[in-house]
Amino acid sequence: MLELREWPVFADLADAQASVADYFDYYNHERLHSSIGYQMPYHTHHQFLQTTALNCPA
Structure with a gap:
């Protein structure tokens, strides 16, 4: 991500925060x-939550 940007890498703090948020969203x-079997972490995490919720005694 940073290799594609020219110097200065970020215009300001808000630009840096937006860039990091975009990367986390992609990741x-x-x-x-x-x-994790070529799946997205978000999808795998929600599958795990559903599985554990079904196996958890109420």
Whole structure:
């Protein structure tokens, strides 16, 4: 992400925060992770929550 930007990398703090938020969004909602079977972390996390909620005694 940073390699694509010219110096200065960020215009201000708000620009840096927006860039980090965009990357986290991509990382968790779009990027497929090989360590979890080429799924998105967000999807895997919600599957885990559903599984544990069903197995949890009320």
